[in-house]
Amino acid sequence: MAIQKTEKVWKNGKLIPWDDATLHVMSHVVNYGSAVFEGIRCYAPNGSPAIFRAHEHIDRLLNSAKIYRMDVDFGREELVAAMQDLVRNNGVWPCYVRPIVLRGYGEVGVNPLNSPIDVYIANYPWGKYLGSPEEGVDVCVSSWTRIAPNTLPAMAKSAANYMNSQLIKMEAILNGYAEGIALDTNGYVSEGSGENLFVVRQGMLMTAPLGNSVLPGITRDSVIQIARDLDIPVIEKMIPREMLYLADEVFFTGTAAEITPIRSVDKISVGKGTLGPITRAIQKEFFGIIHGTMPDRHNWFTPVPVKQAVLST
Numbered sequence: 001m002a003i004q005k006t007e008k009v010w011k012n013g014k015l016i017p018w019d020d021a022t023l024h025v026m027s028h029v030v031n032y033g034s035a036v037f038e039g040i041r042c043y044a045p046n047g048s049p050a051i052f053r054a055h056e057h058i059d060r061l062l063n064s065a066k067i068y069r070m071d072v073d074f075g076r077e078e079l080v081a082a083m084q085d086l087v088r089n090n091g092v093w094p095c096y097v098r099p100i101v102l103r104g105y106g107e108v109g110v111n112p113l114n115s116p117i118d119v120y121i122a123n124y125p126w127g128k129y130l131g132s133p134e135e136g137v138d139v140c141v142s143s144w145t146r147i148a149p150n151t152l153p154a155m156a157k158s159a160a161n162y163m164n165s166q167l168i169k170m171e172a173i174l175n176g177y178a179e180g181i182a183l184d185t186n187g188y189v190s191e192g193s194g195e196n197l198f199v200v201r202q203g204m205l206m207t208a209p210l211g212n213s214v215l216p217g218i219t220r221d222s223v224i225q226i227a228r229d230l231d232i233p234v235i236e237k238m239i240p241r242e243m244l245y246l247a248d249e250v251f252f253t254g255t256a257a258e259i260t261p262i263r264s265v266d267k268i269s270v271g272k273g274t275l276g277p278i279t280r281a282i283q284k285e286f287f288g289i290i291h292g293t294m295p296d297r298h299n300w301f302t303p304v305p306v307k308q309a310v311l312s313t
């Protein structure tokens with residue numbers, strides 16, 4: 001999907017014109033992938049904008065930066081306020097919000113420590129990422145393994161990790177699938193190129209623990225909380241590949257993918273190949289909250305104060 005530009009980008013505390021948010025080709029990040037970032041949705045549950053789990057996303061961003069020894073000049077509350085300011089100023093919602101902390105233009109060479117740290121936030125309209133939430137998607141197990149522990153840290157949402165994701169995604173798409181599921185270095189289920197994965201078997205909801213090279217997904221956490229609210233047993237557990245073929249239901253979770261059912265894996269139908277009851281029950285709660293038809297009982301939204309509630313996309 002082509003980027004739809006908005007008016008301003010937040011850069012190091014200031015709003016600058018979208019077209020001025022550019023980098024020199026010799027910036028450290030361009031050559032060595034030295035950036036950590038977030039992908040956040042701002043919904044419009046009651047007509048006015050509200051950022052979904054803004055604090056948790058900023059916490060993960062700052063954690064990613066910490067792993068890579070990047071000192072960020074802005075704190076949690078400042079970055080949440082920056083996202084609110086940006087969304088309000090650009091007047092576009094619902095939208096996707098993309099904060100990124102990167103190593104800019106300074107020194108050549110791998111050593112990142114002497115290149116400046118720049119923080120940018122952009123926002124832009126964005127719709128569905130994968131297939132329909134009812135019909136689901138056909139996926140494959142990737143021939144690419146997810147980044148192994150102690151190579152690139154999977155708990156960091158770093159730009160470099162997405163070179164691995166790109167291999168998974170390209171292979172899947174070129175072979176006619178919507179997405180690929182990567183196994184970890186020991187052959188256990190890890191995650192999609194940009195989504196966590198849940199499996200339902202005999203009424204039990206399972207997802208891979210963080211040790212299986214998965215990103216600590218915010219949607220993953222939301223789904224675990226919803227499952228607990230609904231008294232659906234949920235465990236973090238190592239999942240062998242063949243469980244994907246024997247599962248009653250499988251679904252992806254992610255900011256972009258939201259909750260997307262998987263109807264087949266490697267051309268083997270998941271359950272009956274239709275939306276299963278547990279996926280449906282969890283979707284009902286999740287979509288109810290994000291669309292504002294159910295109360296935000298976990299305080300997941302950070303409202304963006306705006307004078308007039310205009311749905312501009």
Ligand code: PMP
Binds near residue numbers: 255
């Ligand atoms: N895994 C990967 C590799 C991702 O890129 C994403 C998307 N950020 C996820 C999982 C899901 O995380 P979240 O629910 O926080 O978007």
